[in-house]
Amino acid sequence: MSEVLVTRDLRKSFGGIAAVNGVDLTVREGELTAIIGPNGAGKTTLFNLITGFERPDSGKVYFMGRDVTGEKPYNLARMGLIRTFQIVRPLRNLTVLQNVLIGCRVRGLGPEAAEESLRAVGLWEKRDVLASLLTHGELKKLELARALAMRPKLLLLDEPLGGLTFS
Secondary structure, three states: OOEEEEEEEEEEEEOOEEEEEEEEEEEEOOOOOOOOOOOOOOHHHHHHHHOOOOOOOEEEEEEOOEEOOOOOHHHHHHHOEEEOOOOOOOOOOOEHHHHHHHHHHHOOOOHHHHHHHHHHHOOHHHOOOEHHHOOHHHHHHHHHHHHHHOOOOEEEOOOOOOOOOOO
16 A cells, blocks of 8 residues: 655654654555554644644655645645644634535535535534534534545544543
């Protein structure tokens, strides 16, 4: 299988403390890969480096065979490198559907992609509800729907179940 994501000796420090220290990672097409570790281990920082939200101190990030180290997040999103965030921040004054449509436009996709993703996560019936009125669990679903609607080549999920309880 082809390599979708490769990092080589990726490093990032904050105030002399290494958050990411020489990470070599390879993700191949069709694989599910988990990054695990305790709070403060650098998982979100690693995602930020891969997706362009932070620049590495050193090392390289390759996506679909191309060096994308330090590339802007919106360019990576256009290429299909999509992520969710640990802390969900929808546009609260927009509806559920409008929130998802914004991501679709970044990738040049139509409203059918938004509908498909909202149906997949069980939010289609709430498409006209303002994001500010959603529960925490529904906000997590909205975050996933936004990511899925962008038809990712690689989807990075940062703490997708964070803050949820199961009963």
